[in-house]
Amino acid sequence: MTDYVTSQDGARIAYDRVGEGPGIILVGGAMQFRAVDPTTTDMARLLAGRGFPVLNYDRRGRGDSAGATSFTLQDEINDLSALLEAAGGEAALYGSSSGGGDRPRGCRRGTPGQQAGVVGGATW
Secondary structure (H helix, E strand, O other), X not given: OEEEEEOOOOOEEEEEEEOOOOEEEEEOOOOOOHHHOHHHHXXXXXXXXXXXXXXXXXXXXXXXXXXXXXXOHHHHHHHHHHHHHHOOOEEEEEEOHHHHXXXXXXXXXXXXXXXXXXXXXXXX
C-alpha cells in the first residue's frame, strides 16, 4: 500500500514500506520509480524478508510523487528528511545510479535530530 509524506515545500512524496522499524531507504536513480522498477521493488522485499525494514519511494517528479514543482538538490534532501521521519528518525540510505550521489550524502549532513547512514550504491 502506498503511503505519503509531505516535504518541506508541500510536495507529496509516495513510498511503500515493507517491514517495520528503522531500516533502509532506497534512493532510486533519475529514471527509476516504483511502477517501472521491479528490481528495486524485489530488493525491498528480499531485504525485508531478511529482517531489514525498507522504504522504497518515488523521487519527486516521478511516479506517484509527480506533483512537485521544484526540483533542487535541497528539495530532494528535504524529501529524504521527511522519509527519515516516517522511518522513525533513523535509517540507512542506499542509492542507485544518480540516487547514490549527492542526495544521501547531503541528507546525512543537514538533518538535525535524525540519523542517516549512507550505505553506498552505484553512482554514475
